[in-house]
Amino acid sequence: DWVMGDYIAEAVERIRQQVGDEEVILGLSGGVDSSVAAALIHRAIGDQLTCVFVDHGLLRLNEGHMVMEMFARNLGVKVVHVDASEQFMGHLQGVTDPEAKRKIIGREFVEVFQAEAKKLTNAKWLAQGTIYPDVIESAGGKTKKATTIKSHHNVGGLPETLGLKLLEPLRELFKDEVRELGVALGLPHEMVYRHPFPGPGLGVRILGEVKREYAELLRRADAIFIEELRATVDGPSGKSWYDLTSQAFAVFLPVKSVGVMGDGRTYDYVVALRAVQTSDFMTADWAELPYSLLKRVSGRIINEVRGINRVTYDVSSKPPATIEWE
Ligand code: XMP
Numbered sequence: 001d002w003v004m005g006d007y008i009a010e011a012v013e014r015i016r017q018q019v020g021d022e023e024v025i026l027g028l029s030g031g032v033d034s035s036v037a038a039a040l041i042h043r044a045i046g047d048q049l050t051c052v053f054v055d056h057g058l059l060r061l062n063e064g065h066m067v068m069e070m071f072a073r074n075l076g077v078k079v080v081h082v083d084a085s086e087q088f089m090g091h092l093q094g095v096t097d098p099e100a101k102r103k104i105i106g107r108e109f110v111e112v113f114q115a116e117a118k119k120l121t122n123a124k125w126l127a128q129g130t131i132y133p134d135v136i137e138s139a140g141g142k143t144k145k146a147t148t149i150k151s152h153h154n155v156g157g158l159p160e161t162l163g164l165k166l167l168e169p170l171r172e173l174f175k176d177e178v179r180e181l182g183v184a185l186g187l188p189h190e191m192v193y194r195h196p197f198p199g200p201g202l203g204v205r206i207l208g209e210v211k212r213e214y215a216e217l218l219r220r221a222d223a224i225f226i227e228e229l230r231a232t233v234d235g236p237s238g239k240s241w242y243d244l245t246s247q248a249f250a251v252f253l254p255v256k257s258v259g260v261m262g263d264g265r266t267y268d269y270v271v272a273l274r275a276v277q278t279s280d281f282m283t284a285d286w287a288e289l290p291y292s293l294l295k296r297v298s299g300r301i302i303n304e305v306r307g308i309n310r311v312t313y314d315v316s317s318k319p320p321a322t323i324e325w326e
Pocket of ligand 1: 196197200281323326
């Protein structure tokens with residue numbers, strides 16, 4: 001539509017004015033905000049933009065591949081793909097405390113990103129997908145509580161350390177405007193309307209110590225859940241259950257329970273499914289998913305993911321439970 005077209009033209013012009021012929025780096029997470037920022041900046045300055053995508057080994061199934069397909073292949077954006085999973089797994093070994101895990105993941109993330117950024121010696125700008133609600137939050141607004149209950153990913157201080165100027169082209173936009181902009185820039189609807197995913201990734205969805213083996217099992221169970229949510233359409237609204245929920249995911253419980261399979265006894269891990277509906281993520285209701293959907297998901301997970309023999313559904317609302325389990 002013409003309003004968005006005008007907006008893009010204006011934003012592109014502003015970025016060109018600001019940046020001139022200098023180089024920009026951006027940390028791509030696969031999330032909506034950094035993706036839209038990347039697409040917009042690329043539209044403005046093309047190859048003067050380099051994106052860094054850090055894979056901490058705690059991403060969802062195929063996520064790295066999808067990001068590379070979309071940005072590097074489809075849009076022709078320069079993307080450096082860093083596989084840092086060994087480093088992250090190493091530092092997380094033996095750590096069980098949720099806040100300690102978050103701190104380690106946040107710290108390593110900054111470290112890896114910084115090391116990559118230093119290699120791009122021509123860069124003068126650090127671009128971030130900061131949106132208007134983030135600006136209010138960091139100005140000490142009322143949503144501060146969330147950051148003290150669980151320390152969120154914090155890359156503040158990074159531009160100073162790297163001696164870079166900050167480029168934040170989405171600073172004035174609300175989430176729904178960012179999504180519209182993303183679609184107008186040619187990003188797939190499916191990507192732009194994705195559920196939020198926490199910075200520490202599967203690290204906070206594997207309870208206690210994070211192990212590669214657990215991450216593998218969780219990734220596969222989670223992908224089945226999401227696939228079925230997308231495929232199941234609710235009659236009355238005509239929407240998929242993915243679109244009817246605000247966030248949905250699987251959680252890995254490192255406890256074993258007994259089951260039977262064929263003639264044998266199994267003794268395997270448990271996965272919990274979580275799906276919530278919320279408008280602001282400060283409070284949330286568990287979603288009343290159809291039993292038939294839950295049945296299909298549980299059947300598929302237990303049959304397809306060897307190592308998991310039991311699936312439960314989380315029926316806790318926020319408060320008092322949080323959306324994530326850690
Ligand atoms: P909780 O679990 O506090 O989550 O009800 C509220 C929302 O915040 C997301 N979340 C995080 N996002 N880093 C993030 O970037 C984090 O450490 C983090 N912890 C929770 C969560 O996924 C939900 O959308």
